[in-house]
Amino acid sequence: MSRLGKITRRTLLVGAVAVAGGAAFGVYQIRKPVVNPLRPEQGASLNPYVIIDQQGISIIAPRAEMGQGVHTTLAALVAEELDADWENVRVLHGPPAAAYFNAALAHGALPVPEYNMKDWQRRVTEGLGAASKLLGLQVTGGSTSTVDGFTRMRMAGASAREALKAVAAERLGVDVSDLRTELGRVISPDGTEIDYRDLAEAAAMRPVPQVALRNPDDWTLLGRSLPRSDMRAKVTGQAQFSTDIMLEGMKFATVRICPYLGGSMAGFDPAPALALAGVEQVLDLGDGVAVIGSNTWAAMQGAEAVEIDWTPSPLPATPDAIFDQIARAFEARPNSTMRDQGAPDEVAAEIEVEYRVPFLAHSTMEPMGATAVLQDGHLTLWVGNQAPREHAKVAAEAAGIEVENVTLHTVFLGGGFGRRVETDVTRQAATLAAMLPQTPIRLTWSREEDMRHDFYRPAAIARMRGAVAEGRAVLFDAKIAAPSVTRAAIGRIIGREMGGPDKGHVEGAFDQPYAIPNYRVAGHLAELDVPIGFWRAVGSSFNGFFHECFIDELAHAAGRDPLQFRLEHVGAESPVAGGVLETVRDLSGWGAPVPEGAGRGVAMTWSFGTPTAVVIDLERANGGIRIARAFIACDPGLVLDPAIVRAQMESGLIYGLSAALMGEITFTDGRADQGNFPEYDALRMFNTPRIEVAIVQDNPHMGGVGEPGTPPAMPALANALFALTGQRVRTLPLLHHADFLV
Amino acid sequence: MTVTCVVNGTPRQTDMAPETPLLWVLRDDFGLTGTKFGCGIAACGACTVHIDGEAVRACQIPVGDVWGDVTTIEGMAQGDTLSPLQEAWVRHQVAQCGFCQSGQIMQAADLLSENPDPTDEDIDAAMGGNLCRCGTYSAIRAAIHDAARVLNGGRAG
Numbered sequence: 001m002s003r004l005g006k007i008t009r010r011t012l013l014v015g016a017v018a019v020a021g022g023a024a025f026g027v028y029q030i031r032k033p034v035v036n037p038l039r040p041e042q043g044a045s046l047n048p049y050v051i052i053d054q055q056g057i058s059i060i061a062p063r064a065e066m067g068q069g070v071h072t073t074l075a076a077l078v079a080e081e082l083d084a085d086w087e088n089v090r091v092l093h094g095p096p097a098a099a100y101f102n103a104a105l106a107h108g109a110l111p112v113p114e115y116n117m118k119d120w121q122r123r124v125t126e127g128l129g130a131a132s133k134l135l136g137l138q139v140t141g142g143s144t145s146t147v148d149g150f151t152r153m154r155m156a157g158a159s160a161r162e163a164l165k166a167v168a169a170e171r172l173g174v175d176v177s178d179l180r181t182e183l184g185r186v187i188s189p190d191g192t193e194i195d196y197r198d199l200a201e202a203a204a205m206r207p208v209p210q211v212a213l214r215n216p217d218d219w220t221l222l223g224r225s226l227p228r229s230d231m232r233a234k235v236t237g238q239a240q241f242s243t244d245i246m247l248e249g250m251k252f253a254t255v256r257i258c259p260y261l262g263g264s265m266a267g268f269d270p271a272p273a274l275a276l277a278g279v280e281q282v283l284d285l286g287d288g289v290a291v292i293g294s295n296t297w298a299a300m301q302g303a304e305a306v307e308i309d310w311t312p313s314p315l316p317a318t319p320d321a322i323f324d325q326i327a328r329a330f331e332a333r334p335n336s337t338m339r340d341q342g343a344p345d346e347v348a349a350e351i352e353v354e355y356r357v358p359f360l361a362h363s364t365m366e367p368m369g370a371t372a373v374l375q376d377g378h379l380t381l382w383v384g385n386q387a388p389r390e391h392a393k394v395a396a397e398a399a400g401i402e403v404e405n406v407t408l409h410t411v412f413l414g415g416g417f418g419r420r421v422e423t424d425v426t427r428q429a430a431t432l433a434a435m436l437p438q439t440p441i442r443l444t445w446s447r448e449e450d451m452r453h454d455f456y457r458p459a460a461i462a463r464m465r466g467a468v469a470e471g472r473a474v475l476f477d478a479k480i481a482a483p484s485v486t487r488a489a490i491g492r493i494i495g496r497e498m499g500g501p502d503k504g505h506v507e508g509a510f511d512q513p514y515a516i517p518n519y520r521v522a523g524h525l526a527e528l529d530v531p532i533g534f535w536r537a538v539g540s541s542f543n544g545f546f547h548e549c550f551i552d553e554l555a556h557a558a559g560r561d562p563l564q565f566r567l568e569h570v571g572a573e574s575p576v577a578g579g580v581l582e583t584v585r586d587l588s589g590w591g592a593p594v595p596e597g598a599g600r601g602v603a604m605t606w607s608f609g610t611p612t613a614v615v616i617d618l619e620r621a622n623g624g625i626r627i628a629r630a631f632i633a634c635d636p637g638l639v640l641d642p643a644i645v646r647a648q649m650e651s652g653l654i655y656g657l658s659a660a661l662m663g664e665i666t667f668t669d670g671r672a673d674q675g676n677f678p679e680y681d682a683l684r685m686f687n688t689p690r691i692e693v694a695i696v697q698d699n700p701h702m703g704g705v706g707e708p709g710t711p712p713a714m715p716a717l718a719n720a721l722f723a724l725t726g727q728r729v730r731t732l733p734l735l736h737h738a739d740f741l742v
Numbered sequence: 743m744t745v746t747c748v749v750n751g752t753p754r755q756t757d758m759a760p761e762t763p764l765l766w767v768l769r770d771d772f773g774l775t776g777t778k779f780g781c782g783i784a785a786c787g788a789c790t791v792h793i794d795g796e797a798v799r800a801c802q803i804p805v806g807d808v809w810g811d812v813t814t815i816e817g818m819a820q821g822d823t824l825s826p827l828q829e830a831w832v833r834h835q836v837a838q839c840g841f842c843q844s845g846q847i848m849q850a851a852d853l854l855s856e857n858p859d860p861t862d863e864d865i866d867a868a869m870g871g872n873l874c875r876c877g878t879y880s881a882i883r884a885a886i887h888d889a890a891r892v893l894n895g896g897r898a899g
Contacts, residue, residue: 067839067876227835234840235824235831237776237815241841244775252770277759295758296779297766365780365788365841365875414778414841415875442770447781643835647881651838654877677785677873685879686866 034133037097044200046160047208048099049078049153051092052200057082057184058090062100062138063145064386065093065230066416067651068706069644070145072228076640077149080221081157081214083181084196091229093410096388098136103129104148105137107609111338111503113511115574115606122701140386141421141534143608143704146640150702151213158211163203168194216638225643230412240411242425243296243369245382247440250371251280252296254444255428256303257288259452260313260670262529265289267309273302282306283435290432296444303446313670315530322667323356326461326526329481334522336501339510342518344477349465351553355730357542359665360457361672361680362535366414367450370429373440374399379406379430384413386421390493394423395430417655418534421489422455448675455489455533456665458482462509462546468558473516473569476550478509480543481524489533508540508607508711509547513574514566530667536655537707540607544711545660545718545732548603552719553728562719563590563602563615570604576635576699577611580604583633587694588615598628599724603715609703610636614653614716616689618724624741625724627657627717630689634708637699645705646693652709653691658682660714662735662742687742747808749774750817760806765789767805768814776815776844780873787872790845791815797852815844818851827851830889833898838876846872850886859890 038045038060043053051058059075071091079089094100106128108114110121117125161181168186169176171194178189185193216222233239258264268289270282278298283290289306293299316322370383372395379399385391388410396403413420429443445453460482467475486504491497502523503510510521535541555565563585571578581604585591594600597620604613617629632649639645662681666673674680714732721738722728729737744755747764749772756762756771768774768791777800780788784799791800794810818825824832827847837843846869853860853868860868865883874882892898 067837069838225835227832228837230840231832231835231837232824234837234843235828235847236819237774237844239840240775241778243769243779246773246775278762295762295766295770297762297770298759300782363875365786365839365873366778367780413839415839417875444779447783647835647838647878650880651877654879655875676783677781678783682873682875683877683879684871684873685869685883688877688879691880 034099037095037099044204046163046200046204047156048094048097049156050082050160052196054197056088056090057084057196058092060094061091062094062149064140064384064410064413064416064420066140066384066386066413066420068648069228069641070140071230072226073146073641073644074149074153075229076221076226077153078157080219081154082161083183085183086221086226088184089229096138096392096408098389100138101133101136102139102144102148103132104144105139105142106132107144107147108142108503111501113513114609115511115513115577115611136389138387138389139421140416141418143706143708147609147702147704154213158213159208160203162209162211163206164196164199166206166209167199167202222640225641241366241414242382242384242411243371243442243444245371245442247371247373250440250442251292251436252294252299252442252444253290253292253432254296254299254303254446255285255288255290255449256306256308257285257449257453258310259672260310261531261667262315262670263311263313265308266311269307272305272307276302276305283432285428285431290428292436296442300446315667315670317669319666319668322528322530323459323461325528326459326481326483329524329526330463330479332524334479335525336503336506336523337520338501338503338506338523339519339521341516341520344465344475344518344520347467347475347518349475349477350467351557352465353553353730355462355464355546355549357460357545357732358663359459359530360535360659360663361451361454361665361674362415362417362419363451363680363682364415364417364419367447368425368445369443370425371440371442372429372433374433374437377401377405379433381406381426381429382409382411383426383429384411384420385426386413386416386418387493391423391426394427398427398430399434417536418538419454421534424453447677451675451680452672455531457535457538457541458485458530458532460542464546464550466550466554468554471558471560473551473554473558475518476514476516476554477518478521478546478550479524480506480509480521480546481526482542483526483528483530483532485532485534485538487525488531504539506539506543508543508605511606512547513577513606513611514551514569515573516569536652537607537710540605540707540711541656541659541714544603544605544607545714548605548712548715549718549730552601552715552722566602566604574611577604577606579696579698580611580613580633580635583694583696584613584615584631587633587692588631590615599720601716601719601721601723603712603719605708605711607708607711609701610634610699610705610708612649612708612712614712616716616720618720622741624739626741627687627689630691632691632709633694633696634705635696635699636703636705637697638702639695639697642695645695648705649693649709650691652707653713654683654688656710656713657717660717660732660734661740662733664733681742745805747805748811750813756805758805761804763801764791764803764805764808764812765800768800774814774816778841778844780842786842787845787849788842790848790872792848792852795852795855797849815847818847825851826892827854827885827889830885830892830898833888834881834885836878836881836885838878842872842874846874846882850882853886854890854893858894860886
């Protein structure tokens with residue numbers, strides 16, 4: 001108990017999610033069943049995850065489908081136990097509801113490395129999941145969806161199945177244990193079949209049966225690569241995103257908000273916009289304008305034409321001055337020292353270097369957008385989002401109504417990557433709907449608005465000291481400075497200042513499975529008001545780069561092979577992590593002679609519960625450098641859908657390579673210098689490497705897969721560049737330093 | 743003043759100004775929202791449609807200048823029967839978020855009509871203007887090869 005007592009309120013604030021202190025949670029409240037938010041007119045709902053009506057079975061996915069395939073895997077968890085016919089299952093986004101809380105968000109809350117968490121620590125984080133239930137945190141993020149749904153959604157399928165069987169047993173006058181289920185039907189020993197559709201209404205009236213879950217050996221859907229539930233809609237143009245809703249009498253809107261971040265609007269002249277065909281209204285939003293038109297193009301032309309007097313940004317005026325401000329954080333005491341082994345101050349450093357990475361945009365394919373209508377005091381919204389309850393709350397505030405009078409439809413997300421946790425576009429759409437009651441509004445941002453009003457991945461600086469002896473690392477001493485995403489983003493969500501040591505700030509650096517005698521990672525929080533937020537792998541996306549490039553420097557200083565050097569430091573500390581290094585070694589044929597004009601690099605990052613190793617091969621071609629091949633090995637433990645895991649690993653890798661190679665947002669006078677893809681591009685088909693993925697399942701704990709591919713991709717690329725050119729690049733993006741073919 | 747154009751085989755009229763890009767007429771007037779807005783400057787390919795079978799960026803073509811029959815993603819399937827490319831997209835489970843995929847499919851259809859048996863290099867060259875932030879490129883390449891095999895009378899695989 002004394003160790004549990006150390007889990008103080010301060011500690012609770014440091015994780016991937018803030019468990020707000022102050023409220024006294026009784027056991028009763030935690031055990032209380034969730035309220036089923038589904039409405040009777042939607043069909044018979046046997047629990048918050050299953051609706052059966054005359055059309056068939058619908059499964060409610062409590063998380064947002066943003067490309068990661070979560071609708072398919074979460075629905076498969078239910079369908080496995082329900083014995084539904086997979087080909088005919090429909091998958092829907094859930095409404096905003098506390099029932100859909102994400103307990104796994106709390107799994108990263110303790111300030112200890114995930115790879116060597118003790119059993120009691122895992123139990124504590126499960127307890128924190130109960131607090132997440134009370135807060136009703138319905139958030140898609142942190143690569144948690146499958147971990148969160150793994151038991152709960154199978155239970156939902158199993159209890160629904162048993163309720164259906166109980167009704168059938170009564171009707172047929174047979175014992176329930178004599179019934180079996182298959183493809184959406186209950187089957188009696190004499191072969192009589194009753195379709196679930198004919199049992200559902202009666203089953204929904206019954207108390208929820210408690211049943212045991214099936215043995216994984218008996219699974220027929222889980223563990224297989226299933227056809228994705230969203231695929232057909234996405235290849236026929238039928239999948240609906242935020243701005244694909246057609247409503248009678250709809251008007252089309254865009255916004256132009258002060259691009260000098262932190263600045264506002266002193267005044268504006270709408271006349272040049274109103275003179276344009278199709279422009280109907282220019283509305284004052286305080287820090288910018290909205291233009292309403294008869295079509296989106298007219299609105300966008302109008303927004304450009306409005307003459308606006310902006311007030312200046314308080315941010316440092318140049319990119320260099322912004323980095324100077326971040327570097328100032330080193331002058332203050334660290335916010336955290338979550339890895340602190342040996343006596344780093346007493347070991348002389350052989351290498352002392354500084355790394356820098358820039359701000360990054362999310363750059364989702366779909367620019368921000370939403371559709372909204374306020375009708376007779378009731379607001380209906382369609383918006384692809386990663387936090388429905390937060391979005392509904394913000395929409396209600398903006399429209400000046402109670403949240404009970406908001407209906408929020410989560411539609412498909414055209415990419416999320418953390419951006420659509422943020423509620424800014426929802427607030428705008430609700431504000432416009434309230435200004436123009438009874439008129440449906442389709443709000444679409446321009447790409448430039450999207451890129452200049454992001455909540456960016458923060459820029460960061462690392463100062464590293466290191467030393468080697470007898471082929472081993474004996475000193476790894478890192479200080480990391482950046483503005484805090486945890487404080488910024490969670491502060492926005494829960495509406496209060498965050499305190500305490502910030503784990504997210506140093507994850508990917510302090511929590512890596514290396515055995516090094518003098519090993520320290522200190523986090524320094526920079527004071528800087530650039531809007532920042534969650535991004536694919538956030539902290540691990542920069543800390544993984546710092547950590548794994550510096551390990552590479554130590555390996556070369558020791559005169560060792562960088563992969564073997566890693567294995568020797570990792571193998572004993574974490575056999576699971578050692579396993580992915582061995583797997584990527586074998587997959588890539590590491591160790592074979594590298595031809596003239598080629599170079600290969602390796603990196604490994606443990607993030608979101610999944611150790612992931614990457615090897616990158618570079619080749620000189622046509623006077624430049626080409627990323628020829630990539631090999632990725634991961635160990636997320638039990639794999640529920642191998643094709644989706646593979647796709648996520650490729651996706652995360654490409655996202656990381658794109659950022660490392662060419663991603664950079666800079667600010668001049670507080671305005672992003674990049675506005676569209678020509679200035680902020682990403683890998684395309686011709687410069688994406690051939691990728692091979694290997695999935696290992698030795699990890700005893702299930703990890704995430706949406707994010708872990710991103711962090712090791714970046715250092716593996718930089719390490720490969722060093723192998724090819726002998727040039728150690730410590731500042732991203734790499735395109736500024738080497739002649740890549742892009 | 744109205745502009746008339748044939749979209750997916752049906753003549754359609756719009757009251758939007760002739761200089762309005764085809765993209766916005768399709769999306770905002772005709773309700774054909776399968777064609778997506780990504781950048782507005784022909785840098786991402788999300789709005790790719792066909793005019794007389796040729797892939798074009800609908801964000802750059804004033805509706806008044808449309809010179810032939812327009813085909814959008816909604817016009818690729820015949821009823822419930824998907825086109826060979828769409829079938830290949832399903833077989834290879836290409837889409838992730840899906841936002842760029844209408845444009846990818848329309849661009850790939852143009853490639854296959856010009857070049858029924860493209861090499862990897864041909865595919866890379868043809869698809870370079872179509873961005874995908876989920877990184878589905880390897881699946882797209884495989885699906886194009888597979889559709890080409892089917893269109894040439896071979897077996898899907």
